[in-house]
Amino acid sequence: MRSAGILLPITALPSPYGVGTMGQSARDFIDFLHDSSQTYWQVLPIGPTSFGDSPYQSFSTFAGNPYLIDLDTLIAEGLLTQNDVDSVKWGADPQKVDYGLLYKTRFNVLRKAVKKLWDDHTFEVSQFCKLEHSWLDDYALYMSLKDANDSKPWTSWPETVRLREPQALEQARKNLSADIKFWQGVQYFFYKQWGELHSYAHDNGVQIIGDLPIYVAADSVDTWSHPEQFQLDEFRLPTEVAGCPPDGFSATGQLWGNPLFNWDVMKKDGYSWWLTRISAQFRLFDVLRIDHFRGFDSYYAIPYGAQDASGGRWRKGPGIAFFNQLNKKLGKRNIIAEDLGFLTPSVIKLLKDSTYPGMKVLEFGFDSRDSGGRTYQPHNYPKNCVAYVGTHDNSTALGWFESVDKKDADYARKYLHIADGESVAWAAMRGIWSSVANTAIVQMQDVLELDDSARINVPSTLGSNWTWRYKAGDLSDKLAKRLKDQMFLYERLSQVDIQALEEAEAARKAREAKKTLKDSPVSNSSQAVLDTSDDSKKQCKCGSRGKK
Numbered sequence: 001m002r003s004a005g006i007l008l009p010i011t012a013l014p015s016p017y018g019v020g021t022m023g024q025s026a027r028d029f030i031d032f033l034h035d036s037s038q039t040y041w042q043v044l045p046i047g048p049t050s051f052g053d054s055p056y057q058s059f060s061t062f063a064g065n066p067y068l069i070d071l072d073t074l075i076a077e078g079l080l081t082q083n084d085v086d087s088v089k090w091g092a093d094p095q096k097v098d099y100g101l102l103y104k105t106r107f108n109v110l111r112k113a114v115k116k117l118w119d120d121h122t123f124e125v126s127q128f129c130k131l132e133h134s135w136l137d138d139y140a141l142y143m144s145l146k147d148a149n150d151s152k153p154w155t156s157w158p159e160t161v162r163l164r165e166p167q168a169l170e171q172a173r174k175n176l177s178a179d180i181k182f183w184q185g186v187q188y189f190f191y192k193q194w195g196e197l198h199s200y201a202h203d204n205g206v207q208i209i210g211d212l213p214i215y216v217a218a219d220s221v222d223t224w225s226h227p228e229q230f231q232l233d234e235f236r237l238p239t240e241v242a243g244c245p246p247d248g249f250s251a252t253g254q255l256w257g258n259p260l261f262n263w264d265v266m267k268k269d270g271y272s273w274w275l276t277r278i279s280a281q282f283r284l285f286d287v288l289r290i291d292h293f294r295g296f297d298s299y300y301a302i303p304y305g306a307q308d309a310s311g312g313r314w315r316k317g318p319g320i321a322f323f324n325q326l327n328k329k330l331g332k333r334n335i336i337a338e339d340l341g342f343l344t345p346s347v348i349k350l351l352k353d354s355t356y357p358g359m360k361v362l363e364f365g366f367d368s369r370d371s372g373g374r375t376y377q378p379h380n381y382p383k384n385c386v387a388y389v390g391t392h393d394n395s396t397a398l399g400w401f402e403s404v405d406k407k408d409a410d411y412a413r414k415y416l417h418i419a420d421g422e423s424v425a426w427a428a429m430r431g432i433w434s435s436v437a438n439t440a441i442v443q444m445q446d447v448l449e450l451d452d453s454a455r456i457n458v459p460s461t462l463g464s465n466w467t468w469r470y471k472a473g474d475l476s477d478k479l480a481k482r483l484k485d486q487m488f489l490y491e492r493l494s495q496v497d498i499q500a501l502e503e504a505e506a507a508r509k510a511r512e513a514k515k516t517l518k519d520s521p522v523s524n525s526s527q528a529v530l531d532t533s534d535d536s537k538k539q540c541k542c543g544s545r546g547k548k
Helices: 022-036 070-076 082-086 099-120 122-131 133-146 166-175 176-205 221-225 264-269 272-284 320-330 347-356 363-364 399-402 406-415 424-433 477-489 495-519 521-547
Strands: 005-006 041-042 205-212 238-245 254-259 287-290 298-303 313-316 335-337 358-361 384-386 439-443
Touching: 005 176, 022 041, 022 477, 041 166, 070 082, 082 477, 082 521, 099 122, 099 176, 122 133, 133 176, 133 221, 133 358, 176 347, 176 363, 205 272, 221 287, 264 272, 272 287, 320 347, 335 347, 335 358, 358 363, 363 406, 363 424, 399 424, 424 439, 424 477
Parallel strands: 005 041, 005 439, 041 205, 205 287, 287 335, 358 384, 384 439
Antiparallel strands: 238 254, 238 298, 298 313
C-alpha cells in the first residue's frame, strides 16, 4: 500500500516548557497528520540523552527521555502545581531548545512530582517497577551512581561499582535508595505518557516509526551492566570503537566512539540481548528504523584512542543469521533498514535477503561528487523502499538547493520541473510522493519551507544540533489540506481516508441503484402488477364472504 508520513523529533514540538513533550502539542501534531492524510509519524530515538544532547548517544537503550515528559499532564494529575512550573525559566527562544538550562531546571521540578507520586500512588508505581525490573533496576542504580560521582562516566567510578561487585552494588542500593526511587518514578511518568500518546495516535489512524541506533553509548547502563556483550578489555575500556571510513565528504572519516559488539559472544546465546532490545522497541513503536544497517554485514573498527577514523579497518558482522534468529523468535516485524553510505555487494545482498525496505534520499541523487547518486533519483526507486527528501542528518530541501553547486542545482531544477517562483521544498517532496516507493517520508521543515536554520543535525559537529522547534501556530487547516490534496493526487491517502472514500463511494452507488430502480419503466410495471395483485386479493376476499 502506498503511504506517506512526516519526520519530526518530539523535542521539536512547541511547548511553554523549553522542549517538545508528549502533551497537547504532540496530540495537535497527530491531529494534523490525521487531517493531512499522513499514515506515519517518524521520530528520532527517545532515550535519555547524554552530554552533547544527541538522541543517538543515550544513557540507556530501554529508558525514556525525561525531557519529553509533559508537565501540564502532571499538573492535571495533581502531581505539580502551576506555580511549580511558572516559577522556572525554560529558555528565551521558543524555536530553540536550551539543553543546558533544561538540565539545571527540569529535574528539580520532576523531583517534586516524583515525591508526590510515591506518596499518593505507591501501588501503581511499585507495580510498574516490578514489571520493568529487568532493565529498570540497573538503570535507576546507574543514574543514581552517576549523580553520586559528579556525572562522571562509569569507567571513572570506584573500582568496586565499576566492576559490579555484588556487595558494592547492594550497599549502593541502600545508600542511594531515595535517588533510585526518583529515577524509577521518572520512568513511570515516561511510559505512562507514551502509552497514552501512542493510543491517541492509533485512534487517529497514525502509526509511529521509531529509530534504533545500532550502537549504544560508551557511557551507558547497557555497557556497564552487560560488559560481556561488548569488545572491552579487562579494565572495561573499549578495544576498538565505531565510526565510518574516509570518503569524498570527509578526509578523515567519522569517529563515533561507541563500543563495538562482541558478536561471537552474542551468537552463542542466540543474540538474546538484541532480541530483548528489539522486542522492547516494538512495545513503543509500530515500525522501527534500524540505523547503520550495513554494520550487520561488516562494521568499521577504529583503534580506541585514535584521533580520527583514518586508521580503522572493516570486520565481519553477524549477517543474515542475526535476522533469521530475530524472525524465528519475534516473528516478522516492520523494520526499515537504514542502508545509506558505503554499500558493498554483500550489504546489498543482506538487504535483499532480509526483505526489509531500504532508504532512498533524494538529495543524494543530485550531488556530482557521488558517482552512485543516480540510484537516489526517484525514477530509479524500487517499490520496496522508504523515500526521503532528506533525513535529520541532511539539509532541509531549501538549504540543500542553496548549497549545491550551480551545475547540480540546474540539473535538479530541470529534473524536478521547478518552475520560476515555485517552492523548492514542495517540488522535492512531489518528487518522492510521485515515485513508486511504497512509503514516502518528508521532514516537517520542508512542509514549512524552511532553510538550514531549521536543520536538525550536522554530523560530526557540536553546537546547535537537535535544538530546532517549530512555532505554535505553524500548523493550519490550509496546510493540512494542501498536503492531503497531494496525498490524493499521488495515491498516498491514509487508510482512514481510503476507508472513508470507499464508504462514501459505496453509499453513492447505493443511492444511484435505488434511484435507478425507482425511475425504471420495468420497476413501474412491476409495481403495477403488484398493485393489481393486491386488488385481486381484496376482490377474492369479498367474494368469499359473499358465498358464505
